[in-house]
Amino acid sequence: MLSATVTVDPAFVVGPVRRRTFGSFVEHLGRCVYTGIHDPGHPTADSDGFRGDVLELTRELGVSTVRYPGGNFVSGYRWEDGIGPAEQRPRRLDLAWHSTEPNQVGVDEFMRWAARAGVEPMMAVNLGTRGVAEALDLLEYCNVPGGTEMSERRRANGAPEPYRVTMWCLGNEMDGPWQIGHKTAHEYGRLAAETARAMRMVDPDVELVVCGSSNSRMPTFGAWEHTVLTEAYEHVDHVSAHAYYYEEDGDLSSFLASAVDMDRFIESVAATADAVRAAGKHTKRIHVSFDEWNVWYQQRAESRPPSGDDWPVAPVLLEDRYNVADAVVVGNLLVSLLRHTDRVHAASLAQLVNVIAPIMTEPGGRIWKQTIFHPFALTSRFARGEVLRVAVDSPVHDTAKFGDVAALDAVATHDAETGDVVVFATNRSVTDEVALDVDLRGFPGMRLVEALTLANPDHTWSATVDDDTSVVPRTNASAKVADDRAHADLPPVSWSVMRLTRA
Numbered sequence: 001m002l003s004a005t006v007t008v009d010p011a012f013v014v015g016p017v018r019r020r021t022f023g024s025f026v027e028h029l030g031r032c033v034y035t036g037i038h039d040p041g042h043p044t045a046d047s048d049g050f051r052g053d054v055l056e057l058t059r060e061l062g063v064s065t066v067r068y069p070g071g072n073f074v075s076g077y078r079w080e081d082g083i084g085p086a087e088q089r090p091r092r093l094d095l096a097w098h099s100t101e102p103n104q105v106g107v108d109e110f111m112r113w114a115a116r117a118g119v120e121p122m123m124a125v126n127l128g129t130r131g132v133a134e135a136l137d138l139l140e141y142c143n144v145p146g147g148t149e150m151s152e153r154r155r156a157n158g159a160p161e162p163y164r165v166t167m168w169c170l171g172n173e174m175d176g177p178w179q180i181g182h183k184t185a186h187e188y189g190r191l192a193a194e195t196a197r198a199m200r201m202v203d204p205d206v207e208l209v210v211c212g213s214s215n216s217r218m219p220t221f222g223a224w225e226h227t228v229l230t231e232a233y234e235h236v237d238h239v240s241a242h243a244y245y246y247e248e249d250g251d252l253s254s255f256l257a258s259a260v261d262m263d264r265f266i267e268s269v270a271a272t273a274d275a276v277r278a279a280g281k282h283t284k285r286i287h288v289s290f291d292e293w294n295v296w297y298q299q300r301a302e303s304r305p306p307s308g309d310d311w312p313v314a315p316v317l318l319e320d321r322y323n324v325a326d327a328v329v330v331g332n333l334l335v336s337l338l339r340h341t342d343r344v345h346a347a348s349l350a351q352l353v354n355v356i357a358p359i360m361t362e363p364g365g366r367i368w369k370q371t372i373f374h375p376f377a378l379t380s381r382f383a384r385g386e387v388l389r390v391a392v393d394s395p396v397h398d399t400a401k402f403g404d405v406a407a408l409d410a411v412a413t414h415d416a417e418t419g420d421v422v423v424f425a426t427n428r429s430v431t432d433e434v435a436l437d438v439d440l441r442g443f444p445g446m447r448l449v450e451a452l453t454l455a456n457p458d459h460t461w462s463a464t465v466d467d468d469t470s471v472v473p474r475t476n477a478s479a480k481v482a483d484d485r486a487h488a489d490l491p492p493v494s495w496s497v498m499r500l501t502r503a
């Protein structure tokens with residue numbers, strides 16, 4: 001057995017736990033919207049056709065913010081198609097996913113869904129096929145109280161009060177050659193700056209996310225952020241980061257260390273933003289919106305869009321099935337996001353339902369939780385107060401992709417009001433148990449509330465519609481606290497949460 005120590009101290013604060021770290025994403029893609037959140041024939045559907053069981057699990061997942069309507073989809077989207085009487089809305093080709101978009105859900109429906117789910121909407125505007133004018137129209141529709149063309153249309157469509165959406169993404173992955181309306185960094189930077197400047201004239205309270213690279217392996221990664229921010233720095237608040245190349249490709253050890261990659265990614269984007277800040281003599285800082293992240297098996301057949309004359313509505317797409325190791329990685333990626341809470345001010349697990357998702361549905365039928373549901377829900381529920389910078393003393397092992405990697409990775413949060421301290425820990429060893437000691441001398445007299453561990457002798461176990469409860473986080477019976485030290489034995493390939501409070 002390996003041994004590791006984590007030292008926590010109330011003096012070492014990274015920053016607040018931000019609720020927006022626990023965002024998710026609903027795109028018009030595959031079955032995320034249709035037969036996902038929206039399924040009018042479903043027994044739990046409400047008057048808008050929204051599934052009650054999906055709303056319930058969304059709340060249980062602890063999602064804070066939901067990004068909408070895409071994704072690649074948004075770069076060809078005409079938002080006006082999705083408003084007004086549903087029977088009069090056009091059906092359109094969705095070029096991003098080679099599907100047919102029936103436009104039965106649009107901005108008004110989404111806002112009603114978000115209100116019922118208790119989540120903050122985060123909208124994206126189309127800067128692929130469209131530009132400043134259409135972004136302004138959508139903002140006016142959403143945020144202006146009334147008395148103008150667009151705001152009166154919203155009122156006529158049943159929403160007398162403005163939606164007052166704060167978070168807006170200026171397009172999506174505009175660096176990607178797959179993106180409809182793909183642009184060079186300079187072209188996009190100018191467009192983003194002008195769109196942002198005009199949007200602030202309509203509503204000075206918006207928070208704007210400019211597109212960073214669609215992943216850190218793009219040949220333009222770094223240079224893209226530098227050019228775009230050089231153009232748009234003063235007009236935006238966040239730069240986006242997206243990462244999906246976390247998948248088990250036969251090298252479990254490297255896969256379990258995926259958070260090392262996310263750490264480096266965040267730090268590189270922050271460093272680039274700070275370089276632009278220095279060169280431009282700006283005073284404010286740009287934050288990272290990690291608004292698409294997850295494990296995704298992109299080479300599997302279910303990630304391939306239809307082709308030819310086949311333009312289905314809501315095809316089965318990107319319906320990855322997640323196993324225990326995937327959930328351990330997701331838990332560890334949340335550790336990475338939390339420990340960067342000084343720079344990461346928003347994040348979105350992509351996506352929410354059916355499409356690389358923690359929640360799965362049968363059309364008209366049952367609902368079930370994937371393994372990745374659990375670390376997300378527990379982290380969202382128990383991370384409160386401030387994130388602490390912890391000292392981790394752990395054995396390291398060699399990985400093919402990241403070199404030496406600590407077997408034990410952890411972060412802690414401290415809620416000064418309740419006195420609660422929560423440690424989130426991942427054992428990234430494929431073979432060895434880790435005996436974890438938490439040095440609590442900075443928090444004398446704590447007691448254990450509970451310790452939960454997600455692990456399974458077969459880390460390839462996946463939930464199904466028939467069984468999503470055999471492997472869930474369970475009480476870790478080895479956990480105890482004595483003499484200002486907490487202890488727990490963590491099995492290989494595991495994710496744990498240890499909750500402590502004042503005795």
Ligand code: AHR
Nearest residue numbers: 027071072073172173350
């Ligand atoms: O989430 C799936 C897709 O991944 C999104 O549409 C796109 O933004 C990203 O490449």
